[in-house]
Amino acid sequence: MPFKRFFLSLLLVTSTASHASDTFVFSNAPGPHAVGLKLIQQYDHSRLYKADIDLATGDKVEGERARPIQTLLWYPAARGGKPLNYRQYLETAATEDSFTLGASEIKRLTDARIESNAGGRREAVLREMAGAMRAVRDARPVEGKFPVVIYAPSYSANAMENADLCEYLASHGYIVLSSASIGARTRSMTVDLEGAEAQAADIAWLIGFAATLPQADTGRVGVVGFSWGGLTNVFAAAKDARIKALVSLDGSLRYWSKLVDGSREAAHYVTPARVTVPLLYLGARPRTVEENLRMPNPLNYSFMNEMKYSDVYIVSFQSMRHANFSSFGMRTVPDDWFGDYTRAEVSVAHSWAARYTRHFLDAYLKNDAAGLAFLNNTPAANGAPPRMLSLDVRRKTDAVPPTLESFVRFLAQEGFEKAIDSYARFTTQHPGFRLSADELFSWGLELLKREAFVRAREIFRLGAQLYPDKAFLVEGLAEMQAKTGQKEEALANYRRVLAIDPQHADAAKYVKAHAP
Structure with missing residues (x-):
């Protein structure tokens, strides 16, 4: 080889290796499908988002005030067309709560965001932005029905923060939808119950929207959440049996447990008894005892430890920090965020987290035996690099959670005429379960409306037995x-009613009419 050609070849190899070491590489092979992407801008008119004045300037708000839900939709598509580059994904962030921005303003905001994240890696970040992705905008969907995955971003983050994962899942036969993490009334999320419930409601809204899509099978729905989204997806599941x-990608279910620990600040409906679906928790390197005690919010409660009604898989990655679970973070964080590891090494771990996510969803949404086997294999048997991750599998130990739904099912099998005995047995098996007087009255009233008079009678009999003074x-x-x-x-x-309440007119009328 002539010297000049040899030198240029060496320079090219050296340059390519250098670029590979300072940029993110998502190393998982795609599935059998090409990937399409749609950007859909809609409003949830059941919820008000903007006040009548701008909360930053005090100016009167004009135009639409309903909650904006800009949705990124990934789906299995026919092959053909030019894939997006990463910058085009980033441009979608500019319009997440303002659908009327023009092209020049979108460009300005995107440029500013790139510069704010570039730091000392400007050239590398610009290469990241120019890098080709897999999705083709508005590609033709393929025929078929596919499970639905909702992606819930981290605190105040954009819908595209894990675009690589969303594309990967779509290529393996999933419909994936994501909207930004937005507070109840402002673009910024709030770290409180109102914020968590706002994002959980967005998840439910997206599931409802998915039901309008011809490709979507909403009988099979999973929710993937990163950080704050890895808490709000649990809120959503506590209310929504479609999930x-x-x-949870290093989710706040672990780090912000005060919202689910039963304390005064917690959402009391978010309990392990109400979250009975399988959970995969992909976590960063666990804190040492000393690190935990130095934290402003030390970990002192584990929701996952109480999840005895669910299969729980906890995968811990020794090389990954919190930000590493976002592919946007992998592209933009400084080199010193990787600690003792390189960006390339953590890129491999990030790709393995996506691989576990896909196999978990395959196992539980597609009933795929290979996916379930992958989850239960040792990491070494799956070919994971040595000492990269550890696996903790926890099987559910109780198939019947202590909920009203479980008791209704139990009573329907036993027979409503056995309501008092059945309730006694059920509460013996589940000491934490109790039905309030109001719950029993509402249940009996519902049966009355349906003219199921005998069943209503037995529910009221149970209520009168448990609460004889009501x-x-x-x-x-x-x-x-x-x-x-x-x-x-x-x-x-x-007559018992009159003994409790001598002024009860209906009881007095009945006794007067029917007493001997």
């Missing part, structure tokens, strides 16, 4: 006894 699997429950029992032909029992219980 069948959860993935006139409204005893009255409900008396009314249902009268409707089902138990006249003497009805009269006796209307």
Whole structure:
């Protein structure tokens, strides 16, 4: 080889190796599908987002005030077309709560964001921005029905923060939707119950929107969340039975436990008994005891330790810090954020986190035996690099959570005429379960509306047994006894109502009309 050609070849190899070492590489092979991407701008008109004045300037707000939900939608697509580059993904961040921005303003905001993240790596970050991705804008969808994955971003983050993961899942046969992490009334998220519930409601809204998509199978829904999104997806699952699997990427379920620990600040409906779907938790290197005690919010409660009604997989990555679970972070953080590891080494770990995510979703949304085997293999058996990650598998130990749904199912099997005995057995098995007087009254009233008078009678009988001083429950029992032909029992219980409340007009009227 002539010297000049040899020198140029050597320079090219050296330059390529140098670039590979200072840029992010997502190393997982794509699945069998090409990937399409749509940008969809809609409003949730059931929720107000903007006040009547701008909360920054005090100026009167003009135009739409409903909650904006700009959605990135990835989907299995036909091959063909030019893929986006990473900068085009970043441009979508500019319009997440302002759909009317023009091209020049989007460019200005995107340029400013790139410069603010460049630091001492400007050339490398610019190469990252120019790098080709896999998705093709508005590509033709392929035929078929695919499970749905909602991606919930981290605190105040953009929908595109883990675009590599979302593309990867779509290539393996998933419909993936993501909207930005936005507070209840401002673009910035708030670290409180209101903020968590706002993002959880966005997740539910996206599931509802997915039901309108021809490719989407909303009978199979999983939610993947990073950081704050790895807490709000648990909030969503506590309310939404459509969610069948959860993935938490170093989620705040671990780090912000005060919102789920049963304390005064917590959401009391977010309990392990209400979150009974399988969970994959992909975490950064666990803190030492000493590190934990130095933190402003030391870890003193584990929601996952209480999840005995779910299969839980905890995968810990020794090389990864919190920001490394975002591919945007992998592209933009300084080199010194990787500690004793290189960007290239952490890129491999990040790709393995995505691989675990995909196999977990395959196992629980596609009923895929290979995916389940992957989860239960040792990391070494799966080919993971030595000492990169550790796996903790926790099988559910109780199949019946202590919830109203579980008791209703139990009672339907036993027979409503056995309501008192069934409740006693159920609460013995689940000491934390109790039905309030109001819950029993609402249940009985619902059965009454459906003209299921015998069943309503037995629910009111249970209520009157548990809360004998509650006139409204005893009255409900008396009314249902009268409707089902138990006249003497009805009269006796209307008299009980008068003993509790001598001014009860309906009870007095019944006793006067039916007393011998």
